[in-house]
Amino acid sequence: MFHDTPEAIVERMRVLENLNATDRQDGTATFERLRQVPPATGRFLAIVAASAPEGAFIEIGTSGGYSGLWLSLACRATGRTLTTFEMSPAKIEIATATFEAGGVDDIVTIVPGDAREHLADHDAIAFCFLDAEKDAYQECYDLVVPRMVGGGLLVADNVISHEDVLKDMVDRAIADERIDALVVPIGSGLLLGRKI
Numbered sequence: 001m002f003h004d005t006p007e008a009i010v011e012r013m014r015v016l017e018n019l020n021a022t023d024r025q026d027g028t029a030t031f032e033r034l035r036q037v038p039p040a041t042g043r044f045l046a047i048v049a050a051s052a053p054e055g056a057f058i059e060i061g062t063s064g065g066y067s068g069l070w071l072s073l074a075c076r077a078t079g080r081t082l083t084t085f086e087m088s089p090a091k092i093e094i095a096t097a098t099f100e101a102g103g104v105d106d107i108v109t110i111v112p113g114d115a116r117e118h119l120a121d122h123d124a125i126a127f128c129f130l131d132a133e134k135d136a137y138q139e140c141y142d143l144v145v146p147r148m149v150g151g152g153l154l155v156a157d158n159v160i161s162h163e164d165v166l167k168d169m170v171d172r173a174i175a176d177e178r179i180d181a182l183v184v185p186i187g188s189g190l191l192l193g194r195k196i
């Protein structure tokens with residue numbers, strides 16, 4: 001949490017942290033689980049997003065809205081809004097409740113469906129958090145990077161925990177002359193890129 005985090009957000013984060021922990025232990029099927037980022041990653045995301053240049057904030061993979069709550073803190077600090085994409089109706093229901101409970105439903109918009117069908121409608125992206133199914137990462141990356149503003153920031157989760165499946169995508173990002181990128185060993189491993 002940050003020093004000035006509203007109590008409603010703190011409370012909803014606690015609810016989701018408990019739900020996420022239970023999910024992992026009670027045999028809930030993988031795709032039904034929240035699979036949300038750990039608090040340290042949330043904190044990192046909020047600090048990075050708050051440092052982004054002028055432009056739009058997007059998130060690919062809302063789940064129950066936990067990382068979205070962290071990003072809403074960056075939105076509050078910088079006067080932005082967040083557009084977050086989610087294809088699971090069950091997760092959209094939880095995330096809708098999250099953003100209402102946190103009092104940030106006026107600054108967070110959930111776009112239902114596969115993000116890959118919507119990303120071409122978004123331009124001037126200043127910050128993107130990519131946290132979807134791994135087989136969609138490369139396609140999302142290819143859609144997002146050309147739509148980012150100079151100095152725009154991209155964070156992709158799970159690049160260490162899912163190193164095998166994401167290796168090609170990470171290697172291509174690090175070699176990509178449009179961005180400067182590195183892997184940051186926080187949580188499940190984050191690719192952090194800055195558009196040149």
Ligand SMILES: C[S@@+](CC[C@H](N)C(=O)[O-])C[C@H]1O[C@@H](n2cnc3c(N)ncnc32)[C@H](O)[C@@H]1O
Binds near residue numbers: 060132
């Ligand atoms: C790892 S979870 C996201 C966790 C969330 N970022 C958090 O930390 O609270 C991945 C989510 O992305 C959604 N998803 C996966 N592929 C997607 C796609 N192509 N478009 C939109 N949502 C997608 C899944 O339904 C799932 O809820």
